Amino acid sequence: MSGISRFRETNRYFCTMSFIQTDTYQVRSYETDASGRLSVPTLMNWMQESANRNALDYGIGMADLARQGFGWVLMRFRLQINQYPVYNDIVTVKTYPTFVEKFFIYRDFQVLAADGSVLAVASSVWLTFGMERRTMVPLPPFIRAVDPPAGIVPQEKLSLKLDSVPMAGCVTQEQPVRFYHLDQNQHTNNVCYVQWLLESVEADTLRQHRLTELDLFYRAESHWQDTLLVGSRRLEEGLNYQHRIEQADSGKELLIARSVWQ
Amino acid sequence: MSGISRFRETNRYFCTMSFIQTDTYQVRSYETDASGRLSVPTLMNWMQESANRNALDYGIGMADLARQGFGWVLMRFRLQINQYPVYNDIVTVKTYPTFVEKFFIYRDFQVLAADGSVLAVASSVWLTFGMERRTMVPLPPFIRAVDPPAGIVPQEKLSLKLDSVPMAGCVTQEQPVRFYHLDQNQHTNNVCYVQWLLESVEADTLRQHRLTELDLFYRAESHWQDTLLVGSRRLEEGLNYQHRIEQADSGKELLIARSVWQ
Numbered sequence: 001m002s003g004i005s006r007f008r009e010t011n012r013y014f015c016t017m018s019f020i021q022t023d024t025y026q027v028r029s030y031e032t033d034a035s036g037r038l039s040v041p042t043l044m045n046w047m048q049e050s051a052n053r054n055a056l057d058y059g060i061g062m063a064d065l066a067r068q069g070f071g072w073v074l075m076r077f078r079l080q081i082n083q084y085p086v087y088n089d090i091v092t093v094k095t096y097p098t099f100v101e102k103f104f105i106y107r108d109f110q111v112l113a114a115d116g117s118v119l120a121v122a123s124s125v126w127l128t129f130g131m132e133r134r135t136m137v138p139l140p141p142f143i144r145a146v147d148p149p150a151g152i153v154p155q156e157k158l159s160l161k162l163d164s165v166p167m168a169g170c171v172t173q174e175q176p177v178r179f180y181h182l183d184q185n186q187h188t189n190n191v192c193y194v195q196w197l198l199e200s201v202e203a204d205t206l207r208q209h210r211l212t213e214l215d216l217f218y219r220a221e222s223h224w225q226d227t228l229l230v231g232s233r234r235l236e237e238g239l240n241y242q243h244r245i246e247q248a249d250s251g252k253e254l255l256i257a258r259s260v261w262q
Numbered sequence: 263m264s265g266i267s268r269f270r271e272t273n274r275y276f277c278t279m280s281f282i283q284t285d286t287y288q289v290r291s292y293e294t295d296a297s298g299r300l301s302v303p304t305l306m307n308w309m310q311e312s313a314n315r316n317a318l319d320y321g322i323g324m325a326d327l328a329r330q331g332f333g334w335v336l337m338r339f340r341l342q343i344n345q346y347p348v349y350n351d352i353v354t355v356k357t358y359p360t361f362v363e364k365f366f367i368y369r370d371f372q373v374l375a376a377d378g379s380v381l382a383v384a385s386s387v388w389l390t391f392g393m394e395r396r397t398m399v400p401l402p403p404f405i406r407a408v409d410p411p412a413g414i415v416p417q418e419k420l421s422l423k424l425d426s427v428p429m430a431g432c433v434t435q436e437q438p439v440r441f442y443h444l445d446q447n448q449h450t451n452n453v454c455y456v457q458w459l460l461e462s463v464e465a466d467t468l469r470q471h472r473l474t475e476l477d478l479f480y481r482a483e484s485h486w487q488d489t490l491l492v493g494s495r496r497l498e499e500g501l502n503y504q505h506r507i508e509q510a511d512s513g514k515e516l517l518i519a520r521s522v523w524q
Contacts, residue, residue, distance in 0.1 A: 184294065186296055
């Protein structure tokens with residue numbers, strides 16, 4: 001726990017309150033996929049919505065950062081899905097920060113069914129960029145001051161290194177970045193990448209199997225009207241894939257990922 | 263009002279109850295577009311979610327139809343947007359059937375802000391297809407028996423004819439139908455078409471203007487792995503567009519539409 005900030009001043013910049021965010025979502029018809037299960041992009045949207053709301057309570061929401069010239073970037077996300085809810089199910093998402101370091105803040109998620117059983121868990125790593133130079137900066141003091149809630153049991157810290165995935169050997173498809181793919185920072189929404197890489201696996205995998213693990217490493221941003229190349233490679237053992245998304249013209253790596261299906 | 267069914271038997275097939283559906287939705291961060299306003303696809307998803315829930319109360323939900331070998335198809339949708347909600351706003355969607363005819367059921371929508379002001383209205387026309395032959399069939403008796411709520415003021419009936427839009431003269435882009443574009447009937451979700459046709463207008467229109475009217479005529483379905491051609495043509499007067507979506511290989515017309523921006 002040595003990574004946790006011990007800042008204790010209390011003023012409008014240095015918030016020492018601790019919050020566990022708890023939201024409920026009821027599965028809407030359009031949030032399911034063709035098989036009737038909650039879609040993975042919707043699940044990820046819910047988790048990030050709850051993360052945003054938790055950040056607001058800590059005084060480190062998107063608007064709080066924007067006022068000081070910073071923005072949030074998701075760097076790592078690792079999702080494990082045990083069971084999928086279906087239409088009308090009521091689902092609880094819990095999220096809270098777990099570690100705060102010089103450059104990175106870690107955040108865990110739990111997704112629970114109405115009976116309290118664990119549908120999914122996730123962990124994530126976030127960083128801040130400075131809007132002026134649009135590069136990564138150390139977490140500003142008002143974020144460093146965040147105190148993770150007492151009594152939580154953090155998931156293991158995600159590795160900040162992941163082997164690159166070469167595009168050679170991948171099945172690829174082109175993907176233009178269109179208007180509704182953008183977030184309010186004018187970057188491609190990180191959940192759009194997930195939708196694209198899941199859609200790039202074999203039809204039989206999408207129809208007959210279910211995603212159980214997804215590990216994402218976001219490497220760079222993309223923008224409106226960029227053309228991306230989305231690649232997936234099935235590994236020899238089991239239903240495991242590697243994925244890569246890059247800029248089609250430059251080959252610049254945007255995302256590397258791995259997925260496991262059952 | 264001669265088109266309203268006067269069926270009055272009450273048994274499990276002939277439901278004569280009347281319901282106005284009222285749901286509230288709070289705008290989530292990922293439901294806004296790059297300009298921070300509620301996205302039009304999300305607004306349409308909300309309206310159809312409420313329509314589904316209203317249909318459930320009437321005993322004519324998707325599952326009720328599927329059990330008897332039928333499915334719902336949206337044929338016409340006309341949307342007028344006065345004002346866009348933003349993040350965190352609480353929005354009420356009201357919907358109810360207005361007319362029931364031999365082949366078509368009409369449904370209206372009102373979208374209200376927390377202060378009761380009207381953000382948007384819409385009207386729509388739905389038909390049923392028989393799952394066996396996958397063609398349009400007359401509304402089965404348990405749907406004909408639906409009684410629109412008393413005291414409503416229906417919007418004008420939508421025309422069931424709309425001039426075709428030729429692809430010649432349109433700016434076009436290709437769109438593959440991917441896994442997450444499918445609904446549970448294994449057709450392309452009707453809101454995906456809307457996203458694609460809005461994204462096909464000029465960048466300046468998307469950035470500087472707001473959609474105020476959208477009129478949709480769904481002509482045929484498409485399926486997973488189809489390749490579609492999405493076309494838009496700006497008319498000479500004002501910010502008005504015509505749109506067409508067709509099968510790329512056959513030219514078969516799937517959707518014609520018109521949009522007005524301000």
